[in-house]
Amino acid sequence: MDAAPVLRYLLAFALAPLLGGVITKTKAFFAGRTGAPLLQGYFDLAKLLRKGTVYSTTTSWVFRAGPVVTVGAVAVALALVPMGGTPAPLAFPGDFLLLAYLFALARFFTIAAALDTGSAFEGMGASREAQFSALAEPGLVLCFLALTRSAGDLSLSVSLGALSFAAWRSHAAVLALVAAALFIVFLAENARIPVDDPTTHLELTMIHEVMVLDHGGPDLALVEAASWLKLWVLGALVVGVAVPVRTGIPALDGGVFLAAMLLLGVAVGVVESAMARLRLLRVPQLLVASGVLAALATALISG
């Protein structure tokens, strides 16, 4: 096995919390504050890993299983994503479906753990999360479909590896649509504005935050780690479509990929600062719009 894909995987593992730091710093800059340090994600993880934990008396094994399954599934999903032109450590035809299903597995256990606490609050978050993911999933899968069809191969590594700036020149419309749809799915799955506010703690506006309210200590560390990794997975997909640099030198491609990821973090920070969260009734429309964009892209490919 080549070393390059595994190296990139480990690097992604290590750098994921940094992306969160970039987003927070961007938002602070827009708000005129200094904001938390760039490495705050790491400090948070370290702090949480040192703590003990309290388990609610209403919970059962499902609650304890939630964080571990989530982080395990997302870690394996990360192994399926190609970064910067290098294929992923795990690549086989149909791996994009596995990616979607690993996310679904993680989501299922998060929702189950939230419902397990018996709190109506977390149930509300779980119900909203279920609705939004159900609506976002077609967008994701259709984007994958468009990518695999354009490359003619069912493996994500091959499909994304086949993209380049020349491809953008010839198939600009399709790739633009796919990039836009993937960006909306990225925002939705990672609970970013305009779909959800990751910093609020007001009862009526929380969705993702509320589902993990009962976790503490190492459990919360695992949940946070899973959310950083998910950010990286979907971010890598967006960057892979939007900035497919193929200079032929792997190190240079990797460097450009990294820079693009951080730029993506800045972009997310800008979006979060410029917009407010959509009304809850409007979010399904946004997600359906992403699905429509992806469907258009698929139709354009076959047509």
Add this chain to the structure above:
Amino acid sequence: MDDADRGSVTPKLTLPGPNSETAVRRRTAVSLFVGLLAAAAVAAAAVARRLLLRGRTVAAGPTWGCGYAAPSPRMQYTASSFAQPLVDLFRPVLRTETAGTPPSGPFPAPASFASATPDPADRRLYRPVFAGVAALFGRLRWVQQGRIQLYLLYLVATLLILLLWKVR
């Protein structure tokens, strides 16, 4: 998009024909491998947590109770409330029926709410069709008398008719 556009490194796994035996075996091996990998990742996380919590306080107690001092199972999110956002999205098709008195006035009296979503396929397709078919076949109920001799007579008559037809 031809080969010239591909990235600098080719992917590792290329399979022969999609349904040849080697391909199927390859697929099975890959599936098993990924499955085991996922299980191993989850197990690793669980073990890590167990190790981290060793020697730390693991307490049990009521946690964020949403401000209620004494929560009861009835305050829990029910299945219909869990599904409500999605069901709402498909309201024209599903036609959820709700009944109840909302709280009103400055000092609300007891209020109630009940909702039911009957299966639209069952209500509007299967039941009418089955009722029609049952009515149609209800007209043949006179055939069933309950007497075994009659049923045997049906059998014998059919067999004899078939025999006579064959032999004529």
Add this chain to the structure above:
Amino acid sequence: MFEINTLLVGLLLVNFVLLGASRLGTSVRQVAAQGALLSLLTLAEHAGWSAPWRVWLLALGSGVVKAVVFPYFLRRALREADVRREMEPYVGFTASVLVGVTALAASLWLASRLPLPGPVASPLLVPVSLFTLLVGLFLLVSRRKALTQVVGYLVLENGVFCFGLALPEDAPLSVEVGILLDIFAAVFIMGIMIYHISREFDHIDTDRMSSLRDETT
């Protein structure tokens, strides 16, 4: 003793007695006689005293089962159920005999039309077997008591057995043994069931067992 035509005529007469019998004891005895006649017929088919030992085995076996074992089961069930006569069958006794005559004519005609694989030992064999079959079916359809139904079933199977004797040499022995096993199991079960039915309901009148659902609903 092994004259085929005599045995066949005997079979014919037994069938007529069955059609006209109202006493259940008579029916059982006649069915036993039919079984004995059929075992003699088996031997007659295969050259009488000089038949091979397999044939002797089959004949004696089927004779014992049909003439001794089955009537024993049936008489036991009869004793337990404490009935003597078939009362008011669906087709009256005289009418049954007339139907029997029609059935005989029909089977004679049918036998002449049936294409058979090879030469038969006697021109009466196929008609009589068909007739026995029809009598058995008629008894099943026209009688009320559960026991007469068993008798009708036995007569039906006797007709099938007899028909099997008309076939050429190759397979009949295994077929006959198979049929015998089949009948044995069926009669065994039916005997037990009549015993239990009469214990449960105090009667074996199929008329009173014809409602399709529980009377309490």
